[in-house]
Amino acid sequence: MIRHLAQTLLRRDGKVLLGVKKTGFGAGKLVTPGGKVEPGETPKQAAIRETAEEVGIKVNACEEVAQVIFRDLYYKGQPETDIMHVYVSDDFEGEPTETPELAPEWCSVNDIPYNKMWSDAIHWMPDALRGKKTDSYFRYDEHNELKDYKVNYTPDHCIARFRDKDFGLPEDGDEASFITRTAARAVMFDENGRVALINSTNRGCYKLPGGGIDEGELIEEALRREVHEEAGYEIHDIIPLGYTHETRHKFTQYNVSYAFIARAGKFVGANLMEDEIEDGFQLEWYDDIDAAISALEAIDTSDKIYQMKFFTVRELAILREAKRVMKEKYGQ
Numbered sequence: 001m002i003r004h005l006a007q008t009l010l011r012r013d014g015k016v017l018l019g020v021k022k023t024g025f026g027a028g029k030l031v032t033p034g035g036k037v038e039p040g041e042t043p044k045q046a047a048i049r050e051t052a053e054e055v056g057i058k059v060n061a062c063e064e065v066a067q068v069i070f071r072d073l074y075y076k077g078q079p080e081t082d083i084m085h086v087y088v089s090d091d092f093e094g095e096p097t098e099t100p101e102l103a104p105e106w107c108s109v110n111d112i113p114y115n116k117m118w119s120d121a122i123h124w125m126p127d128a129l130r131g132k133k134t135d136s137y138f139r140y141d142e143h144n145e146l147k148d149y150k151v152n153y154t155p156d157h158c159i160a161r162f163r164d165k166d167f168g169l170p171e172d173g174d175e176a177s178f179i180t181r182t183a184a185r186a187v188m189f190d191e192n193g194r195v196a197l198i199n200s201t202n203r204g205c206y207k208l209p210g211g212g213i214d215e216g217e218l219i220e221e222a223l224r225r226e227v228h229e230e231a232g233y234e235i236h237d238i239i240p241l242g243y244t245h246e247t248r249h250k251f252t253q254y255n256v257s258y259a260f261i262a263r264a265g266k267f268v269g270a271n272l273m274e275d276e277i278e279d280g281f282q283l284e285w286y287d288d289i290d291a292a293i294s295a296l297e298a299i300d301t302s303d304k305i306y307q308m309k310f311f312t313v314r315e316l317a318i319l320r321e322a323k324r325v326m327k328e329k330y331g332q
Contacts, residue, residue: 001081002081002215003080004082005037005083006034006035006084007032007035007047007085008032008059008086009065009087009089010059010089011129012106014108015107016106016112016129017033017096018031018032018105019054019055019102019103020103030113032086033102034047034051034084035054035101043087044085044087046085051092054104055097056097057092057093057094057096058093059091061089063087063088065088065133066084066086066127066134068083068136069084070082070137070139071137072139072141120138123149135152152219152220156242156243157242157243159317160244160245161246162245162310163248163249164249169250169306173250175247178252178254179252179253181255181256182257182258183211183213183222183258184213184222184258185257185258185260186208186235186238187261187322188231188235188262188263188264190264195288195289196209196283197296198230198281198282198283199280199282200280201281203304204299205304207311207315210223211226223262230281232268234268236262238261239325239329240260241260242258243259246314250306255310259321259322261326292319293319296312296319
């Protein structure tokens with residue numbers, strides 16, 4: 001079972017609003033305002049609603065800064081996976097009011113009593129309060145003692161944005177109803193500096209190794225899995241590049257691709273999905289990043305199907321950003 005939760009960190013004058021939970025699971029602990037995402041709600045909508053219900057504050061604007069995944073969290077005697085979306089806000093109205101759910105109190109961001117909170121908070125909250133985006137998981141035992149965890153930084157630099165009008169296509173969808181799909185993609189180098197592309201031979205186009213992030217999966221976990229499945233390699237020396245954002249009106253969705261530079265490690269064999277086999281996926285190595293860029297630049301997207309237009313310009317943007325970063329870091 002997977003539940004989605006949403007919480008809001010309210011910041012004011014060097015302080016953050018926390019509160020003692022008065023009822024239910026975790027009663028007595030110091031927590032942030034928040035709760036369960038209801039059917040039909042986005043996590044952001046849930047964060048705003050829960051903040052109003054629990055402490056009487058109206059949030060005008062907030063930004064997601066962390067995804068915290070709780071694995072094997074025991075709730076009512078059964079293990080489950082909870083995905084908590086954490087938002088930060090400096091734009092809100094009202095003064096905190098105690099409710100049957102929460103007894104709020106302002107705490108200095110430099111002196112948060114983490115010993116009164118769940119054990120995971122100290123590992124992700126300091127970064128969240130600074131606006132540094134993280135992607136993490138925590139695993140508790142049956143006694144709700146922290147067993148293990150991992151915290152990764154999320155690429156937060158926007159490489160490029162694309163939308164239908166960039167291709168001369170109409171934009172007639174209601175973006176308020178769009179869903180967001182996320183993916184992880186790698187600019188993968190081998191020990192000789194060659195760059196890997198996936199040739200979709202039956203569609204006449206190329207893509208970077210990578211794909212969709214599964215529910216409850218860390219971005220880096222998805223990256224490793226997708227590169228293994230599509231290219232057949234383990235990867236190491238992973239460097240975050242940034243992300244691309246696509247607004248696709250035809251599919252009523254936003255597509256966010258987190259991009260990384262990675263080194264190819266051991267070859268373990270690809271494990272292609274049925275649709276990838278049908279598309280004729282084949283791994284190809286190019287002598288350097290310029291050769292990979294040239295291969296994509298040579299593609300005429302005017303006669304390609306809808307999604308091919310997007311991911312051709314997307315992969316080009318990611319490769320060009322990787323070239324810039326590699327030159328900056330290593331002089332390559």
